[in-house]
Amino acid sequence: MNMSRTLAAPVATNPATKRCAAPWWLATVAGTVVLGAGAFFVDEYLAYLASSWLIFGLLGLSLDMVWGRGGMLSLGQTAFFGLGGYAGSVAAINLASVTGNTLMWSLPVGAIVGAAAAGAVGWLLFHGRLGALQATILTYTVTLLLWTGSISFSARFGDAVVGGDNGLSNIPGIVLGFGADAQGLGPQGTFACVLAVSALVLLGVRALLRSPFGTVVDCVRLDGPKTELLGYDVRRCQLVVFTLAGGIAGLAGALYGAWANYLNPSLFSAQQALLVPIYVLVGGLGTLAGPFVGAVAVGGLSYWLGGGVVGGQTTLIMGVALILLVLFLRGGLLGGLGRLRALRGPGGAQGKARQAKTAMDVDLVRGLREGAAVPAPVLEIRDGVKRFGGVVPVNRVTQRFAPGRVRCLIGPNGAGKSSLLRCLTGTHLLDAGEIVLDGRPVTRWMPYRRVQAGVGIKMQVAQVFGELSVRTNLWIAAYSRDRDAAVADRLSERTLRALGLEALAERDAADLSHGEQQWLDLGMVLCLQPSVVLLDEPAAGMTGDERRELSQLVRVLAETAAVVVVEHDMAFVRTLDAEVTVLHRGEVFAQGDLDTLRQDERILDIYLGRQQHVRSH
Numbered sequence: 001m002n003m004s005r006t007l008a009a010p011v012a013t014n015p016a017t018k019r020c021a022a023p024w025w026l027a028t029v030a031g032t033v034v035l036g037a038g039a040f041f042v043d044e045y046l047a048y049l050a051s052s053w054l055i056f057g058l059l060g061l062s063l064d065m066v067w068g069r070g071g072m073l074s075l076g077q078t079a080f081f082g083l084g085g086y087a088g089s090v091a092a093i094n095l096a097s098v099t100g101n102t103l104m105w106s107l108p109v110g111a112i113v114g115a116a117a118a119g120a121v122g123w124l125l126f127h128g129r130l131g132a133l134q135a136t137i138l139t140y141t142v143t144l145l146l147w148t149g150s151i152s153f154s155a156r157f158g159d160a161v162v163g164g165d166n167g168l169s170n171i172p173g174i175v176l177g178f179g180a181d182a183q184g185l186g187p188q189g190t191f192a193c194v195l196a197v198s199a200l201v202l203l204g205v206r207a208l209l210r211s212p213f214g215t216v217v218d219c220v221r222l223d224g225p226k227t228e229l230l231g232y233d234v235r236r237c238q239l240v241v242f243t244l245a246g247g248i249a250g251l252a253g254a255l256y257g258a259w260a261n262y263l264n265p266s267l268f269s270a271q272q273a274l275l276v277p278i279y280v281l282v283g284g285l286g287t288l289a290g291p292f293v294g295a296v297a298v299g300g301l302s303y304w305l306g307g308g309v310v311g312g313q314t315t316l317i318m319g320v321a322l323i324l325l326v327l328f329l330r331g332g333l334l335g336g337l338g339r340l341r342a343l344r345g346p347g348g349a350q351g352k353a354r355q356a357k358t359a360m361d362v363d364l365v366r367g368l369r370e371g372a373a374v375p376a377p378v379l380e381i382r383d384g385v386k387r388f389g390g391v392v393p394v395n396r397v398t399q400r401f402a403p404g405r406v407r408c409l410i411g412p413n414g415a416g417k418s419s420l421l422r423c424l425t426g427t428h429l430l431d432a433g434e435i436v437l438d439g440r441p442v443t444r445w446m447p448y449r450r451v452q453a454g455v456g457i458k459m460q461v462a463q464v465f466g467e468l469s470v471r472t473n474l475w476i477a478a479y480s481r482d483r484d485a486a487v488a489d490r491l492s493e494r495t496l497r498a499l500g501l502e503a504l505a506e507r508d509a510a511d512l513s514h515g516e517q518q519w520l521d522l523g524m525v526l527c528l529q530p531s532v533v534l535l536d537e538p539a540a541g542m543t544g545d546e547r548r549e550l551s552q553l554v555r556v557l558a559e560t561a562a563v564v565v566v567e568h569d570m571a572f573v574r575t576l577d578a579e580v581t582v583l584h585r586g587e588v589f590a591q592g593d594l595d596t597l598r599q600d601e602r603i604l605d606i607y608l609g610r611q612q613h614v615r616s617h
Contacts, residue, residue, distance in 0.1 A: 024206065025203055025206070025207075028199055028202060028203055028206075028289075029199070029203075031199075032195055032196060032199040035195055036191070036192040036195050036196065037192075039188045039191040039192050039195070040188045040192075042188075044186070044187040044188065045187070046303075047187040047188045047190070047191040048187040048190070048191075049299065049303060050191055050296070050299075051187070051190050051191045051194045051259050052256070052259060052260075052299070053292075053295045053296045053299035053300070054191070054194045054195055054198050054292065054295070054296075055194060055198075055252050055255050055256045055259060056252075056275075056276075056279060056295040056299070057198060057279065057283075057291050057292030057293075057294070057295035057296065058197075058198050058201060058248065058251070058252040058255070058291075058292075059077060059078070059081050059248075059249055059252040059253075059276055059279075059291075059295075060276055060279035060280050060283070060290075060291025060292070060294060060295055061198075061201065061202065061205060061248060061288060061291045061292070062077050062080070062081075062245040062246070062248040062249040062252065063077045063245070063249075063276050063277065063279075063280050063291065064280050064285065064286065064287070064288055064290065064291050065205060065209075065241055065244065065245040065248070065288075066241060066242055066245045067277070067280065067285065068280065068285040068286030068287070068288070068290075069209055069214070069217055069218065069221060069241070069286055069288075070217060070220065070221055070238060070241045070242070070245075071132070071220065071221030071222075071224075072125075072132055072135050072136070072238070072242075073132070073135075073136045073277065074135070074136065074139045074242070074245075075136055075139045075140035075143060075273045075274070075276075075277075076118075076121060076138075076139030076140065076142045076143050076273075077139075077245070077246075077249045077273075077276050078143055078249075078267060078268060078269075078272045078273045078276060079117065079121075079139070079142050079143040079146050079268060079273075080114040080115075080117050080118050080245075080246040080247075080249035080250050080253070081114070081249045081250065081252055081253040081256070081267060082146065082150070082253055082263070082265075082267035082268045083113050083114060083117050083146070083250060083253065084109075084110035084111065084113050084114035084247075084249060084250020084251060084252070084253035084254050085110060085250075085253030085254055085256050085257045085263050085267060086162065086168060086253075086257070086263060087109050087110055087112075087113035087250070087254075088105070088106035088107060088109045088110030088111075088113070088250070088251075088253065088254025088257060088258075089106060089160070089168055089171040089254065089257035089258070089263060090109075090157045090158075090160040090162075090168070091105040091106055091109040091110075092105050092106040092171060092172050092254075092257070092258065093158070093159050093160040093170065093171060093172065094157070094158040094159050094160060096172045096175065099178055099179075100175055100177055100178045100179045100181070100182030101175055101176060101177065101178050101182065102172045102173070102174060102175045102258055103174060103175075103176065103193075103254075103258065106254040106255075106257065106258055107197070107251050107254050107255070109254065110250040110251050110252075110253050110254025110255075110257075111247040111248070111250050111251040111254070112247070112250070113250050114246045114247050114248070114249050114250015114251065114253065115243050115244065115246050115247030115250060116246075117246055117250070118242050118243050118245060118246020118247070118249070118250075119239065119242075119243040119246065121138075121139065121142055121242075121246075122238070122239045122242035122243055122246075123239060124138070125138060125139075125238075125242070126235040126238045126239050126242070127235055127239075129235075140270075140273065143268055143270070143273045144268075144270065146268045147265055147268035147269055147270070150164070150265035150267075150268055151164055151165050151265045152164050152165075164265075165264070165265060166264070167262060167263050167264030167265065168257075168262065168263045168264075169261070169262050170261070171257045171258065171260070171261045171262060171263065172184070172258065172261075173185065173190070173258055173259075173261060174189075174190050174193050174194075174258045174259070176193065190259060194255060194259070197251075197255065198292065201248060201251070202288060202289060202292070205244075205248070205288060206288055208244075209288070212476075212479055212483075212485060212488075213237075215468075215472065215475075215476055215479075216232055216237055216476065217237060217241055218465075218467075218468070219232070219465050219468070219476055220232075220234050220237055220238060222465045222466065222467055222468070223463055223465060225427075225463070226463040226464075226465070228446070228447050228448045228451075229425070229447055229448075229451060229457045229459070229463070230448075230451065230476065230477050230480045230524065230528065231448050231451035231452045231480040231481070231528065232448055232480060233446075233448050234448070253267070275298075278294070278298065278322060279291050279294035279295040279298060280294060280332075281294065281325075281326055281332055282294035282297055282298060282322065282325055282326075282332055282333060283295070283297070283332050283333055283334055284331055284332030284333055284334035284335035284336075285331070285332060285335065286335075287332065287334040287335060289334060290332050290333070290334045290335070293332075293333050293334055294332065294333070297333065298318075298322075301318060301321065302318060305317055305318065355503040355504060355507075356503065356504075356516075357499075357500045357501055357503070357504060357515075357516050357519060358500035358502070358503060359500050359549070360498065360499050360500050360549045360552065360553060361497065361498050361500070362552055362553075362556060364494065364497055364498035365498045365499075365526070365553060365556050366556055366559075367494070367498070368491075368494055368495060368498055368526055368529075369529075369556065369557070369559070369560045369561075377437055377438030377439075377454060377531050377532065377562070378400060378401065378402045378437075378438065378562060379400075379401045379424065379435070379436070379437050379455070379532045379562050379564075380398075380399070380400045380401070380435065380436045380437075381397055381398065381399050381420075381423070381424065381433065381434075381435050381436075382398050382433055382434050382435075382436065383396050383397070383398055383432065383433040383434075384396070384397045384398070384420070384423060384430050384432070384433035384434075384435065385397075385430060385431050385432035385433050386419055386420075386423050386428055386430055386431055386586075387431050392586050393414075393416035393419035393420075393586045394416050394419050394420050394423055394430070394586050395416070395585070395586035395587045396433070396587065397416075397420060397433075397583075397586070397587065397588055398588070399581065399588065401532065401562040401563075401564050402562050403531075403558060403559070403560060403561050403562045403563075404558065404559075405558060405577070405578065405579055406554055406555065406558045406563045406565060406576045406577070406578035406579070407562075407563065407564050407565070407578060407579050407580075407581065408564075408565045408566075408567055408573050408576060408578040408579070408580045408581070408594075409421070409564065409565070409566045409567075409580075409581050409583060410566075410567060410568070410570070410573065410580055410581070410582055410583070411582055411583035411584055411589070411606070412584070412606055414585075415582075415583040415584050415585065415586070415606075416583050416585070416586040416587075417566045417583050418460065418536055418566060419586070420583065421534055421536050421564065421566050423435070424455075424534055424564070425447050425450065425455070425457045425534055426442075426445055426446055426447040426449070426450045427447055429443070429444065430443055437450070437453055437454070437455070437532065438453070438454075440453075451480070451528065451530075452480075454530055454531035454532055455530055455531075455532045455533075455534065456525040456526075456528045456530025456532065456533045456534070456561075457525070457534045458521050458522060458525050458533075458534070458535045458536065458538055459536050460536040460537045460540060460566075462514065462517040462518045462520070462521045463521055464509040464510075464512075464517050464520050464521055464524075465509055466508060466509050466510030467508060467509075467510065468508065468509060469505065469506050469507060469508060469509070470496070470501055470504045470505050470506070470507055470508075470509055470512070470520055471492060471496065471505040471506065473509050473520055473523075473524060474491075474492035474495050474496060474501075474520070474523050474524060474527050475488050475489070475492040476488075477492075477523075477524035477525075477527035477528055478491040478492045478495070478527035478528075480527075480528060481527070481528055481529055488527075491527055491529075492527060495523045495526050495527050496523075498526070499519055499522070499523050499526070500519075501516075501519065501520065501523060504516065514541040515541060515542045515543060515546050518538065518540070518541060518542060518546075519546070522538065522550075522553065530561060531560075531561050531562070532561060532562045532563075532564075533557050533561050533562070533563045533564070534564050535554070535563070535564070535565045535566070536566045537566055537567055537568065538550060538554070538565065538567075539567065539569055539572045547569075547572055547575075548575070550572075551572065551575040551576055554576055555576060555577070565578065570594070573594055574594055578594070579591070579592070579593070580592065580593065580594050580597055582597060582603055582606070584606050589602070589603070589606065590602065590603060
């Protein structure tokens with residue numbers, strides 16, 4: 001189970017509503033100004049401690065990007081934090097004497113080193129296609145390896161001396177001025193500077209994740225395989241997020257070095273690595289600002305309890321408080337506030353009135369197909385073979401799929417229909433043979449590349465992004481085609497009207513009935529404007545009226561696209577007026593019109609389990 005979905009509901013990402021969103025950036029700027037000014041009226045020691053809380057909040061933000069929005073728990077953020085801290089501090093020690101200003105050296109170097117380290121680790125994670133648990137273990141292992149190595153690592157880099165377990169000392173504090181006479185900031189000034197850097201990073205991350213790229217990131221978290229079937233390179237998206245998060249962690253490490261004036265291997269410790277998820281959970285997973293709230297809450301509570309108010313039971317009280325918070329306020333502090341605000345909003349308690357899908361408009365569907373390629377490319381599989389151990393579900397299959405008439409693949413269970421379709425989509429790669437699209441060999445292409453080349457894919461079970469609205473589901477599919485937001489707006493709106501989904505546009509996809517989700521999935525395929533359409537049992541779970549509409553839709557698609565349908569329901573196949581290919585034991589057994597094939601005794605033997613005519617094949 002994806003923990004990011006269990007523990008918190010991340011911010012909705014409907015591009016159509018983002019443009020009307022409250023000016024969150026204005027609130028962030030105002031809060032930064034107020035807190036920065038207020039720092040000069042509090043105790044210096046408290047301001048000094050609060051600076052570290054903000055730095056750990058910045059580190060938590062890097063994890064929230066990867067975990068709360070990316071869906072993968074990384075225990076390696078402290079590794080990038082420590083590497084960035086050491087690298088940035090070494091740069092500051094050697095170069096600050098030239099310019100006076102320390103941050104102009106430490107922050108860029110720390111961010112670059114953190115991003116480079118994260119990019120290297122991320123490449124192994126995502127191109128190795130590791131699962132979520134494996135990725136968590138690997139990132140934790142990287143942190144522990146760095147911890148072990150840093151204890152014994154000693155080296156001199158110019159004026160900077162890294163002394164193994166003794167760490168790195170004599171790190172210059174934060175100096176914003178220039179020249180040899182530039183003075184370092186005091187505790188209050190340091191807090192204001194750290195606050196400003198944190199606010200700028202938070203604003204940048206929020207802007208990025210409110211962009212179309214951020215919507216794609218959310219889709220990857222919710223359903224990575226489906227996102228790839230919409231034409232997005234999921235691995236590249238994950239790598240970009242992970243690398244950026246590593247850069248933020250490295251920047252936070254450089255800030256920490258300037259704040260503490262000293263670094264040691266404890267930055268890479270297991271305890272430090274496990275504290276960062278606590279900050280994120282306490283503040284609110286997926287909220288972005290939550291890690292700052294969590295770090296301040298944990299740090300502030302520890303500061304208050306450390307004053308002796310509980311008779312030396314600080315660790316016990318902290319542990320109990322955190323357990324209760326995670327158990328009973330699963331969205332964290334900010335997540336809980338967000339839910340409360342949603343309940344108090346208009347209609348929040350009662351919910352929206354249930355509305356249903358209306359009839360499909362065939363003329364509008366034909367209008368959507370105006371952008372389809374003419375003539376549509378031909379998809380071919382030549383002597384295709386796919387093995388799973390001793391099982392061969394696709395055995396020397398040769399087929400050619402062209403527009404003009406629907407092609408149906410039928411056969412008993414285990415005949416190899418879905419396996420053949422998955423080979424065409426790229427979900428399964430052939431062991432032998434080749435697949436050709438429009439004259440180009442695509443045999444080794446991943447699914448997203450085939451989709452980008454014009455293939456639209458709908459698998460057997462409806463795949464929709466349940467936490468996103470119907471409109472956003474269609475929008476993200478439409479955006480995949482041209483990466484143009486205005487084009488995606490128009491195409492998704494036209495698809496809503498064509499399929500009769502307008503009344504459901506603002507509903508979460510998870511709230512739709514099974515049949516409505518099937519239509520939404522089909523709508524996402526339409527938004528891709530495909531020239532080849534692959535459908536795996538599209539009528540499953542639909543009512544009689546819905547099947548009749550679906551039959552119309554498939555026949556309209558076949559006018560301009562090569563359409564391949566895997567189906568068990570012979571009554572539905574008959575309505576498609578399709579050319580039918582019968583598969584048996586992974587091989588093409590027969591091909592022709594359905595009425596002709598129904599008279600073939602060999603095919604009846606296959607479906608009834610008789611052996612007389614099957615042996616003669």
